[in-house]
Amino acid sequence: MNRFPLFLAWTLIGSISAQAAVPILHTFKKLHLDKYYWSEGANFGDLNRDGKPDAVCGPYWWEGPGFTKRHEIYPPKTTFKVKEADGSEKALPGYEGVFGKKNAYSTDNFFAFVEDLTYGLPGTPAYLYINPKGNDQHWERHQVLDKVDNESPTFLDVTGDGKPEILCNNGGNFGYASPDWTQPSAKWPFTSVSGDGGDWQRFTHGLGVGDVNKDGRADILFKGGWWENPGSPGASPWAMHPAAFSPGGGAQMFSYDVNGDGLNDVITSIAAHGYGLGWYEQLPEKDAHGHPTFKTHVFMNKEPSENRYGVAFSQLHAVELVDMDGDGLKDIVTGKCFWAHGPTGDPDPGAPAVIYWFQLVRGKDGTVDWVPHLIDDDSGVGRQIGVGDVDGDGLPEIIIGNKKGTYVFLHETRSVSKAEWEKAQPKVMFSEAGDKELKAKDVIQRTGPPRNAR
Numbered sequence: 001m002n003r004f005p006l007f008l009a010w011t012l013i014g015s016i017s018a019q020a021a022v023p024i025l026h027t028f029k030k031l032h033l034d035k036y037y038w039s040e041g042a043n044f045g046d047l048n049r050d051g052k053p054d055a056v057c058g059p060y061w062w063e064g065p066g067f068t069k070r071h072e073i074y075p076p077k078t079t080f081k082v083k084e085a086d087g088s089e090k091a092l093p094g095y096e097g098v099f100g101k102k103n104a105y106s107t108d109n110f111f112a113f114v115e116d117l118t119y120g121l122p123g124t125p126a127y128l129y130i131n132p133k134g135n136d137q138h139w140e141r142h143q144v145l146d147k148v149d150n151e152s153p154t155f156l157d158v159t160g161d162g163k164p165e166i167l168c169n170n171g172g173n174f175g176y177a178s179p180d181w182t183q184p185s186a187k188w189p190f191t192s193v194s195g196d197g198g199d200w201q202r203f204t205h206g207l208g209v210g211d212v213n214k215d216g217r218a219d220i221l222f223k224g225g226w227w228e229n230p231g232s233p234g235a236s237p238w239a240m241h242p243a244a245f246s247p248g249g250g251a252q253m254f255s256y257d258v259n260g261d262g263l264n265d266v267i268t269s270i271a272a273h274g275y276g277l278g279w280y281e282q283l284p285e286k287d288a289h290g291h292p293t294f295k296t297h298v299f300m301n302k303e304p305s306e307n308r309y310g311v312a313f314s315q316l317h318a319v320e321l322v323d324m325d326g327d328g329l330k331d332i333v334t335g336k337c338f339w340a341h342g343p344t345g346d347p348d349p350g351a352p353a354v355i356y357w358f359q360l361v362r363g364k365d366g367t368v369d370w371v372p373h374l375i376d377d378d379s380g381v382g383r384q385i386g387v388g389d390v391d392g393d394g395l396p397e398i399i400i401g402n403k404k405g406t407y408v409f410l411h412e413t414r415s416v417s418k419a420e421w422e423k424a425q426p427k428v429m430f431s432e433a434g435d436k437e438l439k440a441k442d443v444i445q446r447t448g449p450p451r452n453a454r
Helices: 416-425
Strands: 003-014 019-034 043-045 055-058 061-062 069-074 079-083 091-093 110-112 118-119 123-130 141-158 165-170 173-177 191-192 207-210 221-224 225-228 239-242 252-254 264-269 279-288 292-298 318-321 331-335 355-362 368-376 385-388 397-402 405-415
Touching: 003 123, 003 318, 019 055, 019 061, 019 368, 019 416, 055 207, 055 405, 069 091, 141 173, 141 207, 141 252, 165 207, 173 221, 221 252, 252 318, 264 318, 292 368, 318 385, 331 385, 368 405
Parallel strands: 207 252
Antiparallel strands: 003 019, 019 405, 043 055, 055 061, 061 069, 079 091, 110 118, 118 123, 123 141, 141 165, 165 173, 173 191, 207 221, 221 225, 225 239, 252 264, 264 279, 279 292, 318 331, 331 355, 355 368, 385 397, 397 405
């Protein structure tokens, strides 16, 4: 198990009579729950109802908070073969990942959400697994949506009824699938927010939910703009507002007031199989058609010199937004998707499989900095990052599923000296580097044969 320095923050503790500034060191302890590739996603959820989050990835779930006792959700039957030095073949469990030599995917389990719901490779069904309520047996499976398209589908409350829906592409359109909660195992009808006759293909990149216009309703984000939630469940289509987010098609997208000016901005990776991480600042001005306008801020790209702290990595295929340090501001968690297209596909497939979190720091003058903190350099991300407070200390833990296996990162803290605090701070290496706008032609989207992707 490895511990990586994460970051240091000043915490005020004191009594009625005095206060003292105490620097706190945050670290992550890495747990490698499984070394085999079962899924590109993982999540936390209290499956056994003991009040403690459990871990879910592929066919397994592990009891929290120790994650040493494993149970099967469905039979882990998948295997692949590798050649030994003497030419013989050996069967290994799971899909062909880090122990293989070619590109492969976990076709029937790509994302995990706790109800327990799983999505497979784009174009495959969504399955609902019914919790056997304490019985140690395989879970009953129901196919609730025939096709889940898009490479960043999610499971969130879109309609405002307090219950989650599947957000994805289906039939060439953007939209959501809602269950009848009295019969959740029946088919979930899909509501298109983009209208009929769309041609967004199944490997479309970039998708998210957020209240862009701050009307209290969840809007739907995609790389070319956002659909405004009309507040009427079942309404179709929603009004679309064009905006050039994520020209290359990124991963999960979020709406959040980054600079504290009262307007919600958009956060996204720039190209899931290329480079880039940024935020799109919503401006007070509207365009000629009355649509909100945005200013691009790309703070990490291909070259280290394009980031103030010299950080650069490729294949940001999973992004999460969560307050990592308890300061009330949401931070970005992301990393390098390990072998997104195999050991020879996409830029830098052999580079360290890193996970970072980028601390949001607001300046008094309205400026914004994203301070990078390394979580790990030998795991990376898949297509989903799960977060949850495992030990109840108010700080989030992280769970990852990818071609290196299943990982949990436990968040730990301890008091340190001022000297140790200062030593651990990320150093500015390129003071002239800053936000920049990227035109679509400047985005490195992917390598390999081109796809006719919209």
